[in-house]
Amino acid sequence: MPFHYPVMEDWLREALAKGMFNATNQSRESIESSEIVVITVGTPTGFQCQLDYSQLHLAMHEVAQADIKNKALIIRSTAVPGTLMNIVLPHLVTKTGLKPGVNFALAACPERILEGRAHVELYELPEIIGAIDSLSSAIARELFLKIDSRKVILETSPTGAELAKLFTNIYRYVNFALANEFAIWAERYGEDAHEIIRVANEGYPRSNIPRPGFAGGPCLGKYGFLLDNNTTFSSIISVAWKLNEAVPQHVVTSLMNSLGSLYGKRIAVLGLAFKANSDDVRLSPSAKLVETLKAYGAEVLIHDPYVEGTSSLEDVLKNPELVILATNHSNFKDLAATIDRSGCKIIYDVSGIYKPENFTRVEYRRFGRGR
Numbered sequence: 001m002p003f004h005y006p007v008m009e010d011w012l013r014e015a016l017a018k019g020m021f022n023a024t025n026q027s028r029e030s031i032e033s034s035e036i037v038v039i040t041v042g043t044p045t046g047f048q049c050q051l052d053y054s055q056l057h058l059a060m061h062e063v064a065q066a067d068i069k070n071k072a073l074i075i076r077s078t079a080v081p082g083t084l085m086n087i088v089l090p091h092l093v094t095k096t097g098l099k100p101g102v103n104f105a106l107a108a109c110p111e112r113i114l115e116g117r118a119h120v121e122l123y124e125l126p127e128i129i130g131a132i133d134s135l136s137s138a139i140a141r142e143l144f145l146k147i148d149s150r151k152v153i154l155e156t157s158p159t160g161a162e163l164a165k166l167f168t169n170i171y172r173y174v175n176f177a178l179a180n181e182f183a184i185w186a187e188r189y190g191e192d193a194h195e196i197i198r199v200a201n202e203g204y205p206r207s208n209i210p211r212p213g214f215a216g217g218p219c220l221g222k223y224g225f226l227l228d229n230n231t232t233f234s235s236i237i238s239v240a241w242k243l244n245e246a247v248p249q250h251v252v253t254s255l256m257n258s259l260g261s262l263y264g265k266r267i268a269v270l271g272l273a274f275k276a277n278s279d280d281v282r283l284s285p286s287a288k289l290v291e292t293l294k295a296y297g298a299e300v301l302i303h304d305p306y307v308e309g310t311s312s313l314e315d316v317l318k319n320p321e322l323v324i325l326a327t328n329h330s331n332f333k334d335l336a337a338t339i340d341r342s343g344c345k346i347i348y349d350v351s352g353i354y355k356p357e358n359f360t361r362v363e364y365r366r367f368g369r370g371r
């Protein structure tokens with residue numbers, strides 16, 4: 001596994017031992033020896049938040065070079081609404097001369113698992129199938145029911161499936177942004193957003209406000225751009241992006257408000273990955289925080305138990321002036337006493353995994369907690 005994923009590591013080993021999994025760079029051979037081709041290439045956004053379809057175009061080129069007669073193609077990647085109908089379908093028809101729905105089947109079935117939970121959610125999540133015709137839909141349905149015969153299958157149009165994928169993720173992302181805005185309001189009123197959100201949610205059936213903190217990574221933020229780049233009106237999605245992306249700078253600014261210049265200050269950052277218990281640093285807000293601190297001239301020491309090339313916990317906790325808990329890895333939860341003894345002045349807990357009473361020597365600060 002090229003990333004940290006303990007359960008999958010075992011599954012992959014088992015599948016390889018049983019000869020159930022093959023990886024090859026011979027795309028033509030592998031496509032032609034299959035009945036169903038699932039395309040799940042990366043669809044990232046680029047440096048200017050523009051759509052990067054280079055992997056998808058290469059994959060479509062490889063598919064069209066092979067003989068795809070009587071095969072089913074399933075597009076699993078996250079895509080801009082209309083990708084299947086306006087890009088994939090015309091490409092395959094033009095390059096192969098085959099008739100869609102007659103000579104080959106085609107469906108958009110977007111992946112909706114949460115990174116790190118694939119081993120559970122691949123079985124449990126309903127599958128959204130947006131096929132070009134009823135035969136394509138039936139083939140896709142059969143494929144997913146092979147994973148688990150109890151799986152719920154939901155059918156819609158290809159563009160509807162692409163939209164549904166974006167809607168589910170954007171809904172989550174906008175909710176995180178709202179929690180982050182609440183955090184900033186609470187700070188302004190000298191209150192603690194974590195405490196307020198807890199009492200707002202407790203026992204109230206219509207309130208499910210998430211906790212404030214970093215929201216980013218390769219998936220969440222990009223979905224807004226896949227949809228929002230298509231709109232010419234001001235949208236709540238771009239405001240959510242702006243808010244979530246501003247949280248690392250907000251952390252730095254709050255620290256400067258109390259410590260003054262960060263120039264030359266020794267700062268220990270715990271966690272570089274974008275989410276708990278992962279080594280994935282793609283578009284990580286923690287990495288953005290590190291770059292911002294460095295830009296202000298701080299001496300930044302990073303420890304992340306999952307990310308190679310970062311320093312040990314002992315090294316980063318040697319007399320730091322400041323400790324920032326940036327990623328809420330589970331094994332950081334027991335570190336409060338160690339940080340309290342580290343000699344730092346302030347511990348800044350971005351996602352609020354500690355309690356103020358955990359610290360007696362060090363000033364405890366967290367995002368969303370006013371002073």
Ligand SMILES: NC(=O)c1ccc[n+]([C@@H]2O[C@H](COP(=O)([O-])OP(=O)(O)OC[C@H]3O[C@@H](n4cnc5c(N)ncnc54)[C@H](O)[C@@H]3O)[C@@H](O)[C@H]2O)c1
Pocket residue numbers: 027040041042043055056058059062076077078079111112113114115116219
């Ligand atoms: N990672 C997740 O948990 C997750 C969850 C939901 C949806 N998705 C979506 O799934 C898609 C893939 O995401 P990812 O995180 O796995 O991306 P990734 O960049 O980690 O992996 C993409 C893989 O595709 C391979 N690839 C590219 N072109 C290829 C080709 N022509 N033939 C064969 N392989 C090729 C790359 O080498 C790479 O290993 C994206 O559209 C993403 O939005 C991912």
